[in-house]
Amino acid sequence: MSSTETPELLGHYIGGRERAGSGETLDVFNPATGQVEKKLACALDAELEEVIHAASLAFAAWRNTPPQKRAQILFRYKQLLEANIDEICQAITAEHGKVLDDARGELIRGIEVVEYACGISELLKGEHSKNAGPDIDSWSEFQALGIVAGITPFNFPAMVPMWMFPMAIACGNTFILKPSERDPSAALLLAKLFTEAGLPDGVFNVINGDKRVVELILDDTRIQAVSFVGSTPIAESIYQRASKTGKRVQALGGAKNHAVIMPDADLDNAVNALMGAAYGSCGERCMAISVAVCVGEETADKAVAQLASRVKDLKVGPGTDIENDMGPLISADALERINDYIEQGLDQGAELVVDGRNLQLAGNEGGYFIGGNLFDRVSETMSIHSDEIFGPILCVVRVQSLDQAMSIINRHEYGNGTCIFTRDGAAARYFSDHIQVGMVGVNVALPVPVASHSFGGWKRSLFGDLSIYGPDSIRFYTRRKTMTQKWPAQGDSEGARFSFPSS
Ligand code: NAD
Numbered sequence: 001m002s003s004t005e006t007p008e009l010l011g012h013y014i015g016g017r018e019r020a021g022s023g024e025t026l027d028v029f030n031p032a033t034g035q036v037e038k039k040l041a042c043a044l045d046a047e048l049e050e051v052i053h054a055a056s057l058a059f060a061a062w063r064n065t066p067p068q069k070r071a072q073i074l075f076r077y078k079q080l081l082e083a084n085i086d087e088i089c090q091a092i093t094a095e096h097g098k099v100l101d102d103a104r105g106e107l108i109r110g111i112e113v114v115e116y117a118c119g120i121s122e123l124l125k126g127e128h129s130k131n132a133g134p135d136i137d138s139w140s141e142f143q144a145l146g147i148v149a150g151i152t153p154f155n156f157p158a159m160v161p162m163w164m165f166p167m168a169i170a171c172g173n174t175f176i177l178k179p180s181e182r183d184p185s186a187a188l189l190l191a192k193l194f195t196e197a198g199l200p201d202g203v204f205n206v207i208n209g210d211k212r213v214v215e216l217i218l219d220d221t222r223i224q225a226v227s228f229v230g231s232t233p234i235a236e237s238i239y240q241r242a243s244k245t246g247k248r249v250q251a252l253g254g255a256k257n258h259a260v261i262m263p264d265a266d267l268d269n270a271v272n273a274l275m276g277a278a279y280g281s282c283g284e285r286c287m288a289i290s291v292a293v294c295v296g297e298e299t300a301d302k303a304v305a306q307l308a309s310r311v312k313d314l315k316v317g318p319g320t321d322i323e324n325d326m327g328p329l330i331s332a333d334a335l336e337r338i339n340d341y342i343e344q345g346l347d348q349g350a351e352l353v354v355d356g357r358n359l360q361l362a363g364n365e366g367g368y369f370i371g372g373n374l375f376d377r378v379s380e381t382m383s384i385h386s387d388e389i390f391g392p393i394l395c396v397v398r399v400q401s402l403d404q405a406m407s408i409i410n411r412h413e414y415g416n417g418t419c420i421f422t423r424d425g426a427a428a429r430y431f432s433d434h435i436q437v438g439m440v441g442v443n444v445a446l447p448v449p450v451a452s453h454s455f456g457g458w459k460r461s462l463f464g465d466l467s468i469y470g471p472d473s474i475r476f477y478t479r480r481k482t483m484t485q486k487w488p489a490q491g492d493s494e495g496a497r498f499s500f501p502s503s
Helices: 045-064 066-083 084-096 100-117 159-170 185-196 211-220 232-244 267-283 297-312 334-348 403-409 425-434 472-477
Strands: 008-010 012-014 017-018 024-030 035-041 125-131 136-144 147-151 174-178 204-206 221-228 248-252 259-261 289-295 351-354 373-376 393-399 417-422 439-441 478-486
Touching: 008 066, 012 045, 012 185, 017 185, 017 221, 024 084, 035 084, 045 136, 045 174, 045 211, 045 221, 066 100, 066 185, 084 100, 084 185, 100 159, 125 159, 125 478, 147 159, 147 211, 159 174, 159 472, 185 204, 185 232, 211 221, 211 232, 211 248, 221 232, 232 248, 232 297, 248 267, 259 267, 259 403, 267 289, 267 351, 267 393, 289 297, 289 403, 297 351, 297 373, 297 393, 334 351, 334 373, 393 403, 403 425, 417 425, 417 478, 425 439
Parallel strands: 008 035, 147 174, 147 221, 174 204, 221 248, 259 289, 259 417, 289 393, 373 393, 417 439
Antiparallel strands: 012 017, 012 204, 024 035, 125 136, 136 478, 351 373
């Protein structure tokens, strides 16, 4: 966009159509240039009212739509998403900054959730017991909740919303999505395509804005459940505030993911995997590996040497150039925060083996770029180890045993993902069994569960009882109802019984 053009104004998606916003606006930047490319209107109270009205009107018919009819719409949606993959990925890269191939990866993982949701007829089948008592049959069914909402972070503008709404909608709910204000365009495109696939108006809505809009959603008693993904302090406050109004809540928070490298690991394989897991998407992934825990000095020396040369070779630049490994960070604030953490690491005594700061890219001087950074000799108490940094910094911690590595991981406040690189099956099994983390990889650095399993961390990485997508999503987005039914034969009356009914 040239400096004389007026930025496009983004609004909302309500009742099956785009709706211009009238509230105050926020800037949406292109992180590769630092330019404001779009403006985003924050929803006013009246607009939230409108969206709740649309979702509420749509609910009665949608809940009664047979699951296989819902699945037919989901099938068409999957096809439309695939046909429009390039446009959605361009929108992601323009606002998030990640390289196009990475945007494609996240969208495909989101489409996999749509595919899983296509099996809703099977997934929603209830439970039945004939002759639960004399002449008594009993069954449980799973009923839609009503209007449910999703609040999502900037780092996966398509995939994280798709962790939520396809399953919620397949279960018969209507959905209100509040995407990140930093990269909202992908969500608006996803909504438009769902309407094109035949989704009735009002079943899927997008309302834009920041904290204020989130608070309106949390406090509205007509909304039955909230799925949240974002940073831990916000996740915790969302969990508490939404629970107070009686909502069902799942709030997924931040992370600090460790990879253990054992002395017997295939080091080439481990280093390859760590490069993608630590620096892919500029480290802005909740499953990013940000700590490599090397068991033994020799393992650490070799790993650091290999990593250092690979980190120096990372190609950093605009995400639209397919040659690049890493795009920019999301914002100027993020760049400042990450530079600050590098200073803290140095002050606290860690050894900065590769320094990616002060990266200047000709033609993209205003972009939020930073190169890859590698710290060695990091200790457990340093802030670069204890805090989630959410940037391209990999910390190497040196330990002498697997137990020592596991203690460090188990003491950490987060418990999202972890992995071990080893050739020793017994060590891998011991690690998987005893590590206090929700998603574990063995020779897999990013153990993000496939759509038919659920995604969720432990400890302060998830507030709530149920993980997101997969089988847990059926439980989260429905309410169990259990029926007990008896049809006594004519004249077969038992008379009054005052003891508690039992078989
Ligand atoms: P964030 O917590 O700043 O924002 C997430 C959402 O909450 C956004 O929609 C935002 O508008 C809203 N929000 C922000 N501040 C708020 C407030 N004070 N009150 C109410 N709502 C508020 O997160 P982010 O920076 O967009 O995303 C990065 C974070 O998300 C990282 O911590 C990352 O680990 C986490 N994340 C976690 C997972 C997971 O599955 N556990 C997945 C992706 C991202």
